[in-house]
Amino acid sequence: MATKSQPTSDELLARVLSSLNDDKAEDVVQIDLRGKTAIGDHMVIASGRSTRQVASMAEKLADRLKQEYGMVCKVEGKDTGDWVLIDTGDIIVHLFRPEVREFYQLEKMWLPAGTSPAQSEN
Secondary structure, three states: OOOOOOOOOHHHHHHHHHHHHHEEEEEEEEEEOOOOOOOEEEEEEEEOOOOHHHHHHHHHHHHHHHHOOOOOOOOEOOOOOOOOEOOOOEEEEEEOOOOHHHEEEOOHHHHHHHHHHOOOOO
8 A cells, every 4th residue: 555645734735725615615714823833834714604514624624634645633623513623733724603703713813913814815
């Protein structure tokens, strides 16, 4: 059996964004964490329209990364679907229902004061 190559964090980010785009994620924001923290290189925050969509996006993303790279991601919150965290090691992905995302305003914690989140081009 051939060993799957480990992607760079930028390749992994591109695949995460592509997966979320395929699943119709909304308001996708990516935050570069390099040099800010040791928890990962990038953070991705996105919304789904319902608990079902949020849980489905999380499940499909984890499945795609497992199939393509042999990665087993840590997933928290998929059962409720309000806020799902997917930890790939290099990329931290937060998927929210819009109301929950607005309540926590996670982007504001990681962006410098006075800047707005950079929306993904996907």
